[in-house]
Amino acid sequence: NAGVTQTPKFQVLKTGQSMTLQCAQDMNHEYMSWYRQDPGMGLRLIHYSVGAGITDQGEVPNGYNVSRSTTEDFPLRLLSAAPSQTSVYFCASSYWDPAYNEQFFGPGTRLTVL
Amino acid sequence: EDKVVQSPLSLVVHEGDTVTLNCSYEVTNFRSLLWYKQEKKAPTFLFMLTSSGIEKKSGRLSSILDKKELFSILNITATQTGDSAVYLCAVDAHNNDMRFGAGTRLTVKP
Helix, strand or coil, rough: CCCEEECCCCEEECCCCCCCCEEEECCCCEEEEEECCCCCEEEEEEEEEEEEEEEEEEECCEEEEEEECCCCEEEEEEEECCHHHCEEEEEEEEECHHHHCCCCEEEEEEEECC | CCCCCCCEEEEEEEECCEEEEEEEEEEECCCEEEEEECCCCCCCCEEECCCCCCCCECCCCCEEEEECCCCEEEEEECHHHHHHHEEEEEECCCCCCEEECCCCEEEEEE
């Protein structure tokens, strides 16, 4: 099993550009989520999904879109990048069952917006 | 507003010391509290706690939850340099909506 994979590992954008961060998991997890991690602020939830076709907003959703067309994939789209979106982005997945909701994290994408 | 507060923010100890990391929370619909260790890259899972007073142990690490006082502690005994990392506390506030604390950066010196 590959677990949770993310691409790209690094990305530099100019202000106003758009891009998609890819996330895939092969553990048949219902729940997938995107976080951003900024220095001194821990991880903040951007969007999450409890299954194909279902997404919801987390703590900091503005400027980001998601979709979940399959169980395996959960891409994160930046519509018009801003310097405030410079961060490390982590994708995570878990079972939906609260007794087994240990989250498995991808390796992260370091994004810089100039 | 849901929040998770960890203390201390950073800690420097010497090998062999015992450390206690703290996590307090205020959330509307508590389901579970999780501890993660983050070294250079992605967080890795340590413990999940759902019931008060039941200690979870894994080697030199242990953790306990107090749902009445709304906090958890993570203990590490006989620390080693490999324990150096950021330790993150997260609370499942509702429907897997995880709220993370800012983390405690632990440095263990030889």
